[in-house]
Amino acid sequence: MTDLSLDGLRFAAKRLHRGYQAREPWAVERLRQHPPGKPPEALGRADFLHVIAQEHGFASWPKLKLAAETLGLDRATAQQQLKIALFHGQNARTEALLERFPDLADGLFGLQCALYQREAVAAALARKPELAVARLGPRSAILHLCFSKWIHARPDLEADMLAVAELLLDHGADVNDGYPHQPGDDHLLSALYGAIGHANNMVLGRWLLDHGADPNDGESLYHATELGHHDGLRMLLAAGADPKGTNALFRAMDFNDHGAVRLLLDHGARVDDYNAAPVGGEAPVVIPALHQVARRGCDGAMARLVLEAGADPALRWKGVTAYEMAVVFGSDAVAQAIRDAGGATSISPETEPLVAAVEGRDGPFIDPAKLPEAFANLLREMVHMADRLSQMRALVARGLPYDQPAGPERITPVQAAGWSGLPDVLAWLLSLKPDLSHVNAYGGTLLSTILHGSENNPGRKEGDYIACLRLVLEAGVALPEAALRGAGRADVSAFLQDWAKAHPGQVV
Incomplete structure (x- = not known):
């Protein structure tokens, strides 16, 4: 383990520098996750110190050094960990940090708001009222409060949480405040x-809606479909949220959630908003509803629901009909609903090799360059459906690429399987020898993508993330110390700690 002193971290930076110069995989991987933004030949000592700082939750080495000198590195690192834990809902980690440092949030107004410390917030505002509207890092105090997941560990603090909200509002906080997800982004969360x-x-x-928050913020309605219940969806729709143009309808289809789709349709969502093309013509960039149902593994009832709402079974999107998409994705019930509705059922010559593979018929080898655009990332889009593993095997056996990064996120199929917590799919993909060092556009490796999925995937309760972690660790991926420190689930953290003790040479 790294020595958590400034001298120890300086030594770790030197070791990282030497490893990177030797192109050691563990060092190359770490710089991929924290890219310095310079060509390799231009990297100097400061760049590797910067990587070390980012791995410990600090924006830069000078900020880490200042915190270490003023607070002590142990406490400063714990404060950074607390910020991350509260935001990501790592409540067991939050509790452990507060048990170790009961006064860890003292003097940090944003953390005091996120922890619902009513008396501390009131005292701080009495001394300095402008704290209610100040930026405390990228977020204001009300944003620290609203993005905190501490309520799930401490529901007994509900009254204190609302009291903090009232205090902030009384001192000028804006219930419609937001912050950019990325620096320079005009769209605010x-x-x-x-x-x-x-x-x-x-x-x-x-409370926010009762105090004037705008339900049409471009995010809330869409993400309310991901919660596994309809309370937030109903609340937002009752407050006047307009589903049109939000993609909330499609997100509800991702979960085959009939109730959410009906709610949205009843409040003005229209499937033909996304089908603004002549019958039989090419659809716009946004995927039509029936194509979405076909590619997300929905059932026949969902297909009939969107057909009754006006979805056009004749519409083409990126070169294919919804029927072709249903057949290729193995969505048999959707294909049957389209046939029952009188939709086109012909298969184009470009799609035929895919159909032959999934149906187990003899057919030509798949030429990825000749596939319709709709199937450009086919395997990446199928891997979340573990029951389609036989179709995936057949497609790859006929020539479908199995390790292709998809979309602007640059996520590979093996990373998508890990995110979904699907060990059977993951094991098959690992047997094909994909690039285990690939880093996606989020800076995620295979290991970190599995960890992120274990805490953030809406369907994480059905996933077996420990089995997935075991598979990739057995395959030889490195186990970064940052992963050991940052795992927010108690069972996942315990597994990684046990693995690190049994395989100390794998820890980097």
């Missing part, structure tokens, strides 16, 4: 999205 879509905090969401 609102306080309402933080409470409902991010934190699944319905009590605070209701």
